[in-house]
Amino acid sequence: xxxxxxxxxxxxxxxxxxxxxxxxxxxxxxxxxxxxxxxxxxxxxxxxxxxxxxxxxxxxxxxxxxxxxxxxxxxxxxxxxxxxxxxxxxxxxxxxxxxxxxxxxxxxxxxxxxxxxxxxxxxxxxxxxxxxxxxxxxxxxxxxxxxxxxxxxxxxxxxxxxxxxxxxxxxxxxxxxxxxxxxxxxxxxxxxxxxxxxxxxxxxxxxxxxxxxxxxxxxxxxxxxxxxxxxxxxxxxxxxxxxxxxxxxxxxxxxxxxxxxxxxxxxxxxxxxxxxxxxxxxxxxxxxxxxxxxxxxxxxxxxxxxxxxxxxxxxxxxxxxxxxxxxxxxxxxxxxxxxxxxxxxxxxxxxxxxxxxxxxxxxxxxxxxxxxxxxxxxxxxxxxxxxxxxxxxxxxxxxxxxxxxxxxxxxxxxxxxxxxxxxxxxx
RNA sequence: GCCGAGGUAGCCAAGCCCGGUAUGGCGCCGGUCUCGAAAACCGGUGGUGUUCCACCUCGGGAGUUCAAAUCUCCUCCUCGGCGCCA
Numbered sequence: 001x002x003x004x005x006x007x008x009x010x011x012x013x014x015x016x017x018x019x020x021x022x023x024x025x026x027x028x029x030x031x032x033x034x035x036x037x038x039x040x041x042x043x044x045x046x047x048x049x050x051x052x053x054x055x056x057x058x059x060x061x062x063x064x065x066x067x068x069x070x071x072x073x074x075x076x077x078x079x080x081x082x083x084x085x086x087x088x089x090x091x092x093x094x095x096x097x098x099x100x101x102x103x104x105x106x107x108x109x110x111x112x113x114x115x116x117x118x119x120x121x122x123x124x125x126x127x128x129x130x131x132x133x134x135x136x137x138x139x140x141x142x143x144x145x146x147x148x149x150x151x152x153x154x155x156x157x158x159x160x161x162x163x164x165x166x167x168x169x170x171x172x173x174x175x176x177x178x179x180x181x182x183x184x185x186x187x188x189x190x191x192x193x194x195x196x197x198x199x200x201x202x203x204x205x206x207x208x209x210x211x212x213x214x215x216x217x218x219x220x221x222x223x224x225x226x227x228x229x230x231x232x233x234x235x236x237x238x239x240x241x242x243x244x245x246x247x248x249x250x251x252x253x254x255x256x257x258x259x260x261x262x263x264x265x266x267x268x269x270x271x272x273x274x275x276x277x278x279x280x281x282x283x284x285x286x287x288x289x290x291x292x293x294x295x296x297x298x299x300x301x302x303x304x305x306x307x308x309x310x311x312x313x314x315x316x317x318x319x320x321x322x323x324x325x326x327x328x329x330x331x332x333x334x335x336x337x338x339x340x341x342x343x344x345x346x347x348x349x350x351x352x353x354x355x356x357x358x359x360x361x362x363x364x365x366x367x368x369x370x371x372x373x374x375x376x377x378x379x380x381x382x383x384x385x386x387x388x389x390x391x392x393x394x395x396x397x398x399x400x401x402x403x404x405x406x407x408x409x410x411x412x413x414x415x416x417x418x419x420x421x422x423x424x425x426x427x
Numbered sequence: 428g429c430c431g432a433g434g435u436a437g438c439c440a441a442g443c444c445c446g447g448u449a450u451g452g453c454g455c456c457g458g459u460c461u462c463g464a465a466a467a468c469c470g471g472u473g474g475u476g477u478u479c480c481a482c483c484u485c486g487g488g489a490g491u492u493c494a495a496a497u498c499u500c501c502u503c504c505u506c507g508g509c510g511c512c513a
Binding site: 063 | 483493
């Protein structure tokens with residue numbers, strides 16, 4: 001959520017920023033917001049004047065009665081006011097409701113370095129790390145590797161849960177847990193506090209952490225309950241301090257969360273996406289930070305550095321892209337994606353996403369920072385980055401580390417988490 | 428799921444029966460004092476607006492009333508007990 005004061009004081013700054021997204025409907029909403037906000041303030045003023053009159057009369061009545069005099073004339077005058085107040089009040093509230101509604105639907109201000117573009121081809125490559133292995137045999141897709149080794153069962157999963165689900169078996173299930181443990185240990189060593197969050201959230205909390213469109217497109221709702229399955233551990237970590245004031249001396253708060261992630265939308269199917277590339281459920285280790293506004297750009301690079309260090313240790317070639325205006329979404333001011341090399345598809349694919357949401361997400365959640373009782377409270381910045389989403393990471397490992405004989409080598413850093421195992425083998 | 432008790436400012440409480448517009452303590456911020464700190468004392472410490480002023484705020488909503496934290500109804504949430512349970 002944007003600061004309404006910023007919109008009042010510097011509407012052109014907001015307009016110019018929004019123009020970069022080339023979204024006419026949002027621009028119209030902004031203009032409506034500016035207009036309705038002015039009307040709301042006028043309406044509020046009139047309503048308040050009436051309430052002031054009522055309060056004054058009320059006080060006089062109380063005093064008159066206390067001194068034993070007759071207050072019936074004052075009471076008769078006062079009796080007219082509530083009707084007028086009710087009329088003005090409902091008008092004021094209607095305007096305010098609309099103002100808030102628009103405010104919730106406007107996107108964050110973009111950082112100046114975000115590239116402008118109409119689709120993801122405009123994403124800007126920031127750097128490339130590593131070189132794809134030279135492979136002189138016919139590459140298999142991750143799904144057929146896993147199936148032929150007996151390490152995954154997609155058909156039975158589809159029968160009992162539908163497409164987009166999976167059974168992982170034996171060493172592949174172990175690899176999943178190894179990736180989680182590796183990422184958690186890596187970040188705990190760097191002083192991030194491990195969080196195991198709730199896997200479901202109420203709507204009121206969820207509206208603060210994400211785009212309203214996600215409710216229709218992405219999230220699973222529990223039937224008959226006000227509960228949604230989380231799409232990422234980012235969400236419960238962000239909402240953790242909803243409606244609170246964080247003691248400024250404790251910032252920055254650095255967390256590493258672990259959770260399964262549930263998502264309805266899985267997109268296109270195909271021979272290379274059969275398996276665990278696009279799924280309704282996957283495990284993910286996620287980084288999250290609350291910090292002072294001055295520190296967020298430094299910490300943004302720290303989060304990105306953490307994840308790159310892990311993918312380097314895993315020996316997976318990747319590139320980093322600066323995500324463009326059409327692809328960045330509503331919350332982030334800037335976003336880096338890591339795209340790992342998928343040899344079978346012969347292209348880079350997204351495996352992590354690092355966002356600086358500046359004060360936008362915290363304001364939606366009504367989180368402030370400062371000292372209790374002091375005047376200078378402000379809105380903290382929030383940042384999030386994937387550490388490792390195990391599903392995509394496993395696809396990358398299966399494809400990049402596959403051998404001519406159909407086996408898969410285990411990346412060295414993961415072996416301590418797999419009982420020293422160097423090769424994935426049939427159960 | 429059933430029964431009970433609760434929800435008041437950053438935290439803890441009072442006020443509710445009997446309606447008259449938010450009371451105290453802790454914490455925190457500022458000041459006095461001090462070489463500095465502690466203590467003590469003084470002031471401040473929810474939100475909004477056109478900020479010397481006014482309005483709103485006692486979980487949320489509706490109602491009664493000139494006037495609601497207080498009375499009535501609805502609703503949400505939390506805690507405790509029972510039930511179920513890894």
